[in-house]
Amino acid sequence: MATVLSPDQTTTTDLNVTATPMPEQHQRIRGLRTLTTAFKALSLEETEDDELITEIFDPNSPQQQKISAFQPMPAMPHTVKELQYASGNWFGPRDFLHEHGFDFSTVYTGLFLGNPVGGNSQTFAYADNISLSLLIETEKLFGWKGGRFVMSAMQQDGGWQENLSSVNHIGNQFTVNGIVGGQTIKWVNLYWNQDIWDGRINWIFGRCCAMDEFDNSPLLWNYVGSLQAAPTNMKTTWSPNASWGSRVKLRLTRDTDLRYGVYQATINSLNGLNWNFYPDDGVSMFAQYSWNPEFCRPGSCSIFDYCNSDTTSSDKKDEFSNKNFKDPVDISKLKKLPGHYFWGAYYTTAGTAQFTSSSNLDNAYAFYLHADQMVYRPNPLTEAGLILWTELAYSPEASISILTYQAKGGCIYQGLIPGRVNDSTIFGLGFGGFSPSYQSSQESQGLGDPIYEMVSEFGYRINLTRFFYVQPDLQYIVNPGGTGHIPNALVLGAQVGITF
Secondary structure, X not given: OOOOOOHHXXXXXXXXXXXOOOOHHHHHHHHHHHHHHHHHHOOOOOOOHHHHHHHHOOOOOOOOOOXXXXXXXXXXXXXXXXXXXXXXXXXXXXXHXXXXXXXXXXXXXXXXXXXXXXXXXXXXEEEEEEEEEEEEEHHHHHOOOOEEEEEEEEEEEOOHHHOOOOOOOOOOOOOOOOOOOOOOEEEEEEEEEEEEOXXXXXXXXXXXXXXXXXXOOHHHHHOOOHHHOOOOOOOOOOOOOOEEEEEEEEEEEOOEEEEEEEEEEOOOOOOOOOOOOOOOOEEEEEEEEEEOOEEOOOOOXXXXXXXXXXXXXXXXXXXXXXXXXXXOOOHHHOOOEEEEEEEEEEEEOOOEEOOOOOOEEOOEEEXXXXXXXXXXXXXXXXXXXXXXXXXXXXXXXXXXXXXXXXXXXXXXXXXXXXXXXXXXXXXXXXXXXXXXXXXXXXXXXXXXXXXXXXXXXXXXXXXXXXXXXXXEEEEEEEOHHHOOOOOOEEEEEEEXXXXX
C-alpha cells in the first residue's frame, strides 16, 4: 500500500526543544487534562482545529506538528518522526526517551470496504495493519552526529482472500483496499540512516523497501486504493516485504536532490526473517531526480497571483503588511506555494516470467514521473488550500508488464469545509492500458481481451486529532479487468487510523 518516507525526508518541527521536567504529581495532572481536552475535541462545538491541536499537545513537546495534506498521517509508517501519539508522553517517559534518542510508535489502520454493486460478486471485507516502529538517533544517544537506526514490524489481518480486487470479488487491477498483504506478523525494516557533510549526502543501508524511497509521494497516502502507487509486475521490494539494499541521496541545491538505490530482488519470506542470498537473486536499481520548489512570493494566495517580477520591493511590502490582516502577524512567516516534482527510472536484472513464453525476461526497465503543486490557498498563514497532482508510468517491456502505461491525477483540498481546516477532501482518477502480451495470454485462456481499466476515488479525511482520523471513501471501477465482461463496480467504505 502506502509507501513511507525515510527519516531524512520527513518534515518536523524543532525537535531540540527540551520539555521542562515536572514533578510526578504535576505530570499526572497534565495527563488528565490532556485526556479531558482530547474528549472535548470530538464534540461538535470545536471549530478551531489549530487551537485544538495546541490545547491537546504541549507546544514545547516534540510531538507538536500541524496537519498538512503534504504530510498526512501515514497508514503504514516505517519511521517515527512524522507521527503524533494518542497516548501522549506517557506522563513523562516518552519525552525523556525522545531526548535520549529513542522514539517509539504503534499505528493501527483499519479498512472496512464492500462492493454492493458490480464486480464478479458482492461482498464485504475487513483488513487491518498494526505497525510497530523504533527510531534511535545516535547523536542524542552517544554523540554520533547524523546517525539513525530504524526498525519496524507489522501485523496484518485480512489476507489476500479479503482483497476485494481479487478475481473472486471484483476482478480488477487497481487494488481498492491498499493495506491488504497477509495474515501474520512480519519483520520489515532494519537499516542504518546516516547524514554526511551536514546533510548534503544521506546514505541508507540494511533491510529496507525500494518503493519507500522511489516513486513515492506522501501526498498520495491520503487515498485508500491503488492511487497511492502504480501497480507493477516487475520484481522489486514493496512494504511490508523488505530485502537487503542501499540508497544514497545527494542534495544538489536547496530544492533539488538526486538519489540512487540498489536492492536485492529475491523471494519474499513469510515473516520477513529470511535474510539469505541465493544464486538466482538479482538486483533492482532506481535513479530519481527530485525538485521541490516554492512558487510566487510569500503570502500569495494563488499560483497566478503576485508572480510578476516587475513589482518593486516597496510595492511588495505594501501588499503584505500587517494592516492587510485582521490580527498582527509576523510577515516573515508568510508561506509560498509549495510543489514537488520527481522523475526516475527503474531497472532489474532479476528474471521476470513472460506472458507468452516459458522463459524469464532479464534486464527489464520502466519510467515514472510525478508532479504535485499547491495552486490556491485562502490564508497564507495556514496549510489549507487546493493541491493538484498527476503521475505517469511507462513499462515498455510488454512481455512482462500487465499495464504498459498508467496515468493518474487528482486534487486534494485541505480545509474545504469552514471550521475544519485540517480535514482533506480528496478526488482522483486512474487509467491503465494493458500490454499486448498480457492481452494475448488472457485471450488464449478464454478470459477475454483486456484493453483498459479506469478507477476513480472520492473521500473525506476527518482529522479529529493529529493522531486519529476517520475517512469515508467511495471508489468506482470502470471496465474491471479490462475485458468488458465484468460489470462496473461501486465500492463503499471507510478507513480509520490511530497512532498510539
